[in-house]
Amino acid sequence: MQDVGKLAQVSAMTVSRVLKNDPGVSEATRERVFSAVDRLGYRRNETARSLRLGGSGMIGLVVTNLANPFYSRLALGVQEVATEFGFRVLLGNSAEQTDREPELVDDLVDHQVEGLIVVPAGSRQQHLAGAMRRVPVVLAARPPAGLDTDCVLVDDFHGAREATASLLADGHTRIAFLGNPPALYTGAERLRGFWAAHEEVGIEPDSGIIRQGLTDALTAERATRELIEGSDRPSALFCTNNRISQGAIRALYKAGTTIPIAGFDDFDLSDVLGLPLTIVSYDADEIGRQAARLLIGRLGHSDAEPPAARRITVPTRVVRHGAAPGADAGPAPTE
Amino acid sequence: MQDVGKLAQVSAMTVSRVLKNDPGVSEATRERVFSAVDRLGYRRNETARSLRLGGSGMIGLVVTNLANPFYSRLALGVQEVATEFGFRVLLGNSAEQTDREPELVDDLVDHQVEGLIVVPAGSRQQHLAGAMRRVPVVLAARPPAGLDTDCVLVDDFHGAREATASLLADGHTRIAFLGNPPALYTGAERLRGFWAAHEEVGIEPDSGIIRQGLTDALTAERATRELIEGSDRPSALFCTNNRISQGAIRALYKAGTTIPIAGFDDFDLSDVLGLPLTIVSYDADEIGRQAARLLIGRLGHSDAEPPAARRITVPTRVVRHGAAPGADAGPAPTE
């Protein structure tokens, strides 16, 4: 700024004013400054600026695995709203290592993000308490546990219940459950929905065909194979997330067999697999967008009356795909 | 830091030293400082720190669409290496709006990222020249056009050639080409590979079944439908990216027909579609990792001898999936 000022024959202060569109500058000097600015290719240092002004203009986003479409869509939604409000997104990926999340969070806060959106990896959230004393924190896809903060959730319970009910309505009475670890909120909620749907029709789920603790497509594939090779084979499957659905589909494919599947999370080409597939779909972008809005909404009222913790639930939608390719226009009957 | 110092009965300077692990501090004061630090919950301001030290510890990543797995895996790879070297990633998503890319780039640089990894959206790259005068820039998946800078490319040509050759070897002589706009590097290269494979077997591709300018799954689906409904229907398809492949697959599915497809980019469940599918696969994470390594490699030698622009090519691998489900254990032969 000194240099620009020298070239424009003014002080650095005046340069600052011009760049800030401060009204109190004569048109003449204003133009001299601008021409000096682009002759020198000068650009203001936003970091130094935010040191002075307070407010880095950045929000932090912490996810476990950007390779999972759920998280990348979430990131997209966050990014979208952040941009709209003039914020930038500093990205943290814990790469599935739960123990790295705390340092990631601290690191982002140390870099002066003004707020944080986190999808907590494990069930413990105590590491977020420290961050919350410094900046607002919004949880995505998991509710706060012992924390007083905003969150955006998927309607896990109802989605699972509706999809399960749909299988039950088709006459299935032996539906296997393939789920992620019950310590995770989504795992527990989706099992609860699965169970509730059964109760509503007066059926007790057979706990012998409930598998929890599946972590990826591979473990899901193995579990599925065991189930369908077993003596009392289930007549349908319920999967709690996209990776598990995919593992199950792969197992069935390799076994050269087909049974109806209901599963959480939509994925590409789910409609053209030619399988009897019931998908619990929801808008992952929207979770990110809502989380970003909640967060940015908190950034204004820093020390004023902090509104009570809010909770937004994003709805789910159940989509059924048939077993057979249709004719040229519209779905066709199966042979 | 003043406050911590006061509580520990030392100057701010000494606090700074302790936190930096400066050896010249007595054990006694060191402990006093530490205990003051955590009584106050003090955390160093990394932004102010980098203002003083130079080097923000951030690198910028600019992509067009985080919803595309290609970009999110790329981001994952960048993130991985960045973390390894102690950098954070500031994310820019241009949301398909080519004209927003320049401001995005400038904005990241203004926020003092130390370097930039960009997947240029359009064919013009002039907006990167300004950024390059301030920080190193590495291009991903597109070569520099009129710029002297590092890049990491996919082996588009050979991948396309090999996949096409594979179809030709199966006896196909009328292979349709479904491609993105030829102004994009990948589009042009992949067409070139497609063409080269034909020349090698002495066949001239029929330009009547070459469609370029497809931008998403929907346009690809339409183009495919026209082709298969036409009088001289192709006997196989070559698709230049995942969205186009998916559009083509959907068109075939809806038409209740099947012809072999070869396509760039792998996608989930490509192996269990039960279609004759030839996939040109490559490691998108690796592109991100290599780009990050190139970039970080440049960050040291700021004003020293800038090494000549490097170009890394990530190999492709052609995988064929059969048309039929296998038997229980292991893959089964296709008919």
Add this chain to the structure above:
DNA sequence: CTGTTAGCGCGTTCAA
């Protein structure tokens, strides 16, 4: 071993 001075790049405040 510890404290003081100065300044990273900018903007607020006050004076001219």
Add this chain to the structure above:
DNA sequence: TTGAACGCGCTAACAG
């Protein structure tokens, strides 16, 4: 309408 002094939070360089 413009400039000088001061400070945001931190640390290198130099005292002591």
